[in-house]
Amino acid sequence: MSAAQQERRAATYAGAGRSGSADPPLPADLFGDGRPDRALRVVHALASARLRWSALTHRRAPVTAVYADRLPLIVARREQVADDVVALTLRAPDGGALPRWHPGAHLDLELPSGRLRQYSLCGDPDDRHAYRIAVRRIDTGGGGSREIHESLTAGSALIARGPRNAFPFAVPGFGSPAHRLCFVAGGIGITPILPMLRRADRLGADWSLVYTGRAPESLPFRTELARFGDRVRIRTDDRDGRPDATELLPGLGSGTAVYCCGPTGLTDTVLAATRPLPGVEVHVERFGPAPVENGVPFELELARTGEILAVPADRSALDVLLEARPDRLYSCRQGFCRTCVTRVLAGEPDHRDGALTPAERAAGEILPCVSRADGGRLVLDV
Known part of the structure; x- marks a missing residue:
């Protein structure tokens, strides 16, 4: 650095100190001088041109973005494939490529009502621009299949999570x-x-x-x-x-x-x-909950109302809870989708799921579709 450059830098820092600023401003550039020599300017121009050329030549076709694992989709086609079964072909709104999947995978679909349901992918994994699901109408239960049959048509919008695979194929x-x-x-x-x-x-x-x-x-x-x-x-x-x-x-x-x-x-x-x-x-x-094995009766206490619910040895806590609170969210009933997660305020859960982490269990979370208590009572934040 030349003597003149050193003098200019000292004057800049001294001025900053007199103005009362806590931190002096950065110099005009990393060289301490706004006018690097001609050779450096040439190198800089060449490097910038190289970076622009590399960015242009390495571009790829965009893949539909998944923000926080939520993927917007539209119904591109609806087809009746059996007496009470409709197949839906789903695409990205912009027609772009969709995340890859492998046989056995499913989508978690957020229906327009807010219901969350799982549906297996039954199309071609090599088709990157379409998913296909098939849904049988079931008039009992939570109403997800009825909503699809009665409300979804070509052009309907959905939100998906996944694809996920709980049934992998080798x-x-x-x-x-x-x-x-x-x-x-x-x-x-x-x-x-x-x-x-x-x-x-x-x-x-x-x-x-x-x-x-x-x-x-x-x-x-x-x-x-x-x-x-x-x-x-x-x-x-x-x-x-x-x-x-x-x-x-x-x-x-x-x-x-x-x-x-x-x-x-x-x-x-x-x-x-x-x-x-x-x-x-x-x-x-x-397609349905497994039977309860080695169950013993226990009780659920709903902390916000004080209600006490008896859970028999052969029924799940979710079944009993839904009788009292039919608006509770649930989906798979098999302990893997996490939709019915509930907080336990007191009592000792018998965790039987494969989805919650040790930290989540320690924090008091439980999946009542499969997990239970070894007798006694669980106090739920419900």
Whole structure:
């Protein structure tokens, strides 16, 4: 630094001190002089040009942004795929690319009413510009399926969270030691299974599907399944009677991976048949809560009103809570979506979920859809 530059810097700092400023202003640039020499100006210009060129040549097509895990979507198409089942094709409002997903994944959908519901993705994971879900109308319960059937049309707006995957698929030779795949689907349980079939077929895996339901007209996507020929067996209760494990799991043996999705009765039958067998992988997703195991009666106290609710040994705390407070939020009823999370103010919970962290449990949170108390009473912030 030259003597003249040093004098200018000293004068600047001295002036700042006389003005009473707590911190002196920064010099005009990092060199202490607003006029760097000509060589530095040339280097700076070349570097700036290089950065602009690199930014232009490395641009990528934009992916729809997910802010705080909330993804805006619109209904691009609505299609009736069975007597009481509609399929919705969902796209980004700007038509942009959507987050990737893998077979078995689902979306958490925020419906216009504020309800939060989970729906399996049943489209093509390689299609980055569309999601597809299918929803069976159920007139009992929380009303989510009724809202979709009665209110959502092409152009309707939704908010999604995810995709998430609680039912991941591993192809033999690509993450699974099995050499054969056995798929079992009950009714609307075909939705997470359908992308698995496509993936297995593209990779040349040995697989078969047993697809069961009340009647042919109640089974969605039968036309899509027809292209797989005799790999798929469709059986219905009105024609074939209720299936047993032998019909659902033909040729089951060591080295088989079973993927089953459907109502609790179906999944329980598959689990009972496969658990004793060595060398058999079993992957299950239920459409409905699992039965309570090793339950004991306990009580819920609603702290804001003082009400006392009795929870029997064979019912969940959420079931009992909904009778008293039908407006409580819930969705999966299986302990993974976290929608029904509730704070415990007193009592010792018996945590049976797989979603809450140790810190959340220590803070008093509980999922009443599956968790309980070992007798006694839980005081809830309700």
